[in-house]
Every structure is written in C-alpha cells, then in structure tokens.
Amino acid sequence: MTERNLPQLLGDARRWFDEALAEAMRAAGEKPVTIGQQAVFAALDPGGTTVAELSRRMGVTRQSTHQAVQALVRLGLLEQSPDPASARRLRTVMTEEGHRVDRVARAQIARLEEELAGRIGGAALRELRRALSADWGPPFPEDA
Amino acid sequence: MTERNLPQLLGDARRWFDEALAEAMRAAGEKPVTIGQQAVFAALDPGGTTVAELSRRMGVTRQSTHQAVQALVRLGLLEQSPDPASARRLRTVMTEEGHRVDRVARAQIARLEEELAGRIGGAALRELRRALSADWGPPFPEDA
DNA sequence: CCAATGTCAGCATAACTGACATCA
C-alpha cells in the first residue's frame, strides 16, 4: 500500500459522502438529491439568483450550472421567473418542494457528519474541516 | 457564506489537485495524466497485476478499471501480456514510457503537496491526511 | 456446475469548450 496520495484520498472521501447521501435520501423516502444539486441549493439566496451568479459562486461554468438548474427545474425543485428589472435576467428560486427537500438533505448531511465524527473522532473531523476551509489559493504552481 | 458543507469542500479540494496536476504535467511537457490514471499506476505492482485485482485495490468495478487500463494502453503507458500460469488472466504492467510518466506525476504531486503545505501550514496538511486516511467504514448509515 | 476474468454495450453525472441570440 506504501501510501495513498492526497488527491485519491480526497476523491474517496467525496464518494463516501455521495453514496451515503444518496442512500440516506432513499431511506428517508426522498428523491436522491446529489451533492452537486445540493451545492446549487446552498448557493441560492432567498431573493432569487441568476444562473450566471450561481456559476460564479460555485466556481464552475455558466453552462454547467445551467444544466444542473434545468434538471432541478424538471424535478420541480426550482423555478425561474423573469426579473422585472432586466429582461435578460432570470431569477432562480426554490419551490416549496425544493425548500422541503433542501431541509431534508441538509439534515441528512449533518447526520452523516455526526456519524463520521463517531467513527474517526470529533477532533479529526474538526481538523479536516479546518484544513479544507483554509484558502488554498489558485491551483497553479508559480511554475517558472 | 454561513458554512460550506463537507462534501462540497472535499469536491473543491479534489478539483484543486486535478487542475493543478494537469497544469503541472503540461508545464513539464508531459501528457496530462489525470488523478484517476495515476491511481492505476499506484495500484500496480511490478510483477504485473490483473484488472480484477486492480479493481479490488482501487475499490471500483472491474469494468471501470478495464476502461481506465485500456485508455492507458492506447497511450502507450501500460501493456498487457498473457499469464503463462492461467489463460484467462492478463498481466498488466507499465511500459518504459509508463514508468517515466509515473515518476514525473508522483514528483509533481509531491511538489503540489509541499506547495500546499506552504499555503495552509504543514500541521494542517498532516491532519488532513490523517483524517482522510482513517477508516471511515461503509458509507451506509445503520439506517433503521 | 460454479466462480473468476475479461470484455462489450449502454447509461448517468458533472464537468468542459464553442457558438449564438438577446438585451443593457
């Protein structure tokens, strides 16, 4: 085994949460919202947010965000309405159902974190979050 | 911002490494080996390994592994030869070029980790690795 | 006959680039 490298470990951890959340939502009788979809919810503010703004907050392209939002609209969890202040803007907001599912998903994620704390230790989990929350800066080496 | 949740943070961190490694390989004049491909290299042992064994080590399906291996074979970084001991087994090994690229990739990853240590602190990085290396157990809640 | 191995085909998710119409 020698030593797993960091990127692999990160990917594994991410997949752990992905699977666990999907399973938890299924067990709770909800649509299996993915982490990616939850990320959209998390970036929304109550007043309505444009796709372009969402993409900036999430750090992905407008097109990727657009696609994710469309999927959630089809699921009935988001809806879009024209912005009276500007005809080219669309305000994206959660539906009632969207709010409900979002609350369930957040609760499940919190529960999973507690479960994990019980397995690897609360201190380790806090350190994990601290390290990940730090500013990593741009991913490009100064190169040369 | 309130509080980013853990799965998102993990995904962001993973993407940070992905981009950084791709960029570093490009800057080094190498083919942009991905983290996933590097994972295959890391799971190989010198004597030759079957796809089925690789998949067990990596924790993904035989089929996914097969696909990743085929891509690396097409790139000329891996090659397969029949196992004299058993006609249904194929031993996968690195080519010369594969070894070379693997060494470069490992070195770049190590350099990125050092760079990161300089940005978020060596202690934080060690704690990060410790938390991720711990046994998280199966991703399924005891549900009920 | 059973299990392991390799493989083919198809699908899902989540990202990307490129192109383009519309509107401030």
Place this chain on the structure above:
DNA sequence: CTGATGTCAGTTGTGCTGACATTG
C-alpha cells in the same frame, strides 16, 4: 459596439449496471 446572460450542441472523464464468453 461591448459585454453579460441564457441557451443549444457536442465532448470528456469517471463511475455504474447488465450481459456474455472463456477458463480453472
């Protein structure tokens, strides 16, 4: 005109399931 926004189309990477022939 320029730039921001939304959107369509196509591609890639990486995982999955199902099915199947071959072999031990």
